[in-house]
Amino acid sequence: MKKIFLATKNKKKIEEIKTILSNYNIEIISINDGYDIPEVKEDGLTFMYNSQKKALEIAKYLNIITIADDSGLCVEALNGEPGVYSARYAGEDTDDKKNNEKLIKNLKKIDNRNAKFVCVVSIAKPDGTVKSYTGEVIGEIIDIPRGTNGFGYDPHFYYEPFDKTFAELTKEEKSKISHRGNALKLLKKDLVDFIK
Ligand SMILES: O=P(O)(O)OP(=O)(O)OP(=O)(O)OC[C@H]1O[C@@H](n2cnc3c(O)ncnc32)[C@H](O)[C@@H]1O
Numbered sequence: 001m002k003k004i005f006l007a008t009k010n011k012k013k014i015e016e017i018k019t020i021l022s023n024y025n026i027e028i029i030s031i032n033d034g035y036d037i038p039e040v041k042e043d044g045l046t047f048m049y050n051s052q053k054k055a056l057e058i059a060k061y062l063n064i065i066t067i068a069d070d071s072g073l074c075v076e077a078l079n080g081e082p083g084v085y086s087a088r089y090a091g092e093d094t095d096d097k098k099n100n101e102k103l104i105k106n107l108k109k110i111d112n113r114n115a116k117f118v119c120v121v122s123i124a125k126p127d128g129t130v131k132s133y134t135g136e137v138i139g140e141i142i143d144i145p146r147g148t149n150g151f152g153y154d155p156h157f158y159y160e161p162f163d164k165t166f167a168e169l170t171k172e173e174k175s176k177i178s179h180r181g182n183a184l185k186l187l188k189k190d191l192v193d194f195i196k
């Protein structure tokens with residue numbers, strides 16, 4: 001069975017990506033399987049740049065085909081912030097709670113709550129070949145958090161078609177409509193050919 005490494009230190013992402021790629025005849029491995037991977041500096045200005053950098057560096061380091069995800073929340077009234085800085089919105093030594101507090105504070109007295117999650121998934125080979133796929137999902141930011149599933153900004157991301165926040169969805173429900181799910185849907189079309 002072919003092996004693919006998931007280059008992320010975010011265990012919630014690992015769970016979501018494994019859910020989405022579960023029906024393939026591939027073995028998905030990650031830091032949960034005892035691999036120690038170096039920190040990849042996310043110093044690009046775009047999701048695409050950071051996503052490819054993470055996938056390529058780890059593919060070369062481990063000599064295994066590698067998938068990476070760079071993602072974030074883009075809020076219209078904040079000119080697309082926090083964007084590529086989503087994970088460290090409230091500073092280098094931050095967490096989901098502090099990031100969410102900063103987000104809600106910055107949206108105080110702002111009526112326009114339009115936002116989108118963006119995800120760029122990249123798959124890279126140790127020889128430097130890389131392909132990327134982008135997925136998005138549109139929602140609204142609500143002040144009062146709802147739900148305990150998911151991670152990051154999920155409790156504040158209201159998805160109108162389901163009348164729920166992303167944190168009120170199961171992994172399976174979220175993956176069907178999420179930015180990550182949408183990006184991985186595109187990757188899946190190429191996957192078998194890419195890993196041949
Ligand atoms: O870089 P890796 O190791 O993959 O893990 P990370 O958590 O640092 O991931 P990113 O650099 O891509 O930053 C993404 C941040 O954007 C937010 N985010 C991305 N996808 C999300 C989702 O599905 N739900 C909620 N927040 C999300 C959340 O704050 C993440 O920490």
Ligand SMILES: [Mg+2]
Binds near residue numbers: 087
């Ligand atoms: Mg990161």
